[in-house]
Amino acid sequence: MTIIAFAHTKGGVGKSTLCLLIASELARGGTNVLIVDADQKQQSCLQWVKRCGEAGTLPQTLQAVAVTKTEELKLALKRTDADVILIDVQGSMNDLLIAAIVASDLTLVPTKANVIEMVETVKLFEWAETNLKRAPLRLVLNRVDGIDTNTAAFQDAVRMIRDNKLPTLPTFVRSRKVYEQFARDAGTLSGIARDPSKVEQVAKAQNNIIGLITDMTSTIEQTA
Template identity: 75%
Template sequence: MTILAFAHSKGGVGKSTLCLLIASELARSGTRVLIIDADHLQQSCLQWTERCRAANSLAATLSTEPASKPDDLKRILKSTKADIVLIDVQGSMHDLLIAAIVASDLTLVPSKANVMEMIETVKLFEWATILKRAPLRLVLNRVDGIDTNTTAFRDAVRMIREHRLPALPTFVRARKIYEQFTRDAGSLHHIARDPSKAEQVVKARANILGLIADITAAIDLPASKDGSE
């Protein structure tokens, strides 16, 4: 079993959406995926699963369970038969965040590429150094096409280098189609049934599959079976 955590010290960085995108791609390949929704205030993943189930768009191998304290997390991890577990943690420093990071094979830290977000990201990486087992990787998230040419982006990259933050090479681009996905689509592939969205879906899936390939290179994670698409 492979365990991935999605964590940050603050909300609004897009970690739940990223968790769902990765989970849906892995589940579509037939992998048994469990999302542990450890953000008991928002429960974004749990609510998404319920909406998709109602819309009959949820992959058969994808499920979600809530966790509100470390004991819940331990119990679920001990009993699950999933191949891959993704833990979405509330955006603040607390015991459940520690438990998720320590339990994971890799913790993804999504962040927007600006100085304000990067300051908080640096704090999380520095705080995590006190843990005995804390393999963290930064993921630049919601990157607009023009962002890479801005001073804000260059300043963020400089902070990453100065603080030697380990980052995955794939940027997750900002895409309107992700908004449709988070309603009740179940997967990006499901959206492609609309021919007008097919090209957008191809680009979006390629982006997420690229990120999964990065994760696969970092840990022994089964790649999506149709990752060549």
């Protein structure tokens, strides 16, 4: 069983949507996926699973549970009915975030490519390196618009990554309208592709997420 956490000390970086996209794509391929929603306030992942269940779009091999305490998290991670467990935690430094990172084979730290987001990201990596040496963290540039890579803000963010030697996955996640549609109750990106006008957009989005999953798998193998 593989355990992956999605963590940041700041909210609004796109953790939950990224967690759901990866969970959905894995489940679409037949992997048994359990999402552990450890965001005590929003429970965005759990709510999405409920919406998709009601809409009849939820992949059969995808399920979710909510936890509010570290003891509940530990129990959830002992379940044997999942090949992959994804943990989504609240955007703040708390006991659940620490427990999720410690328990995981890999922690993804989604971050927008700007200096404000990067400052908090650097702090998280520095804290983890000092206090949690065994837990591998990888930064994921998230919600990158098409023109972002040519901007000074993006280049400043990249410079901070290099200067602070932050381990970063090669694939960054583009900002896409189909991700917003997926986040309502689509269940899978493939479900959106039933609209002929969305086929090309969905194909690009799926390739983006599959590329990220490939990076994650490679990283886990290298750090095992």
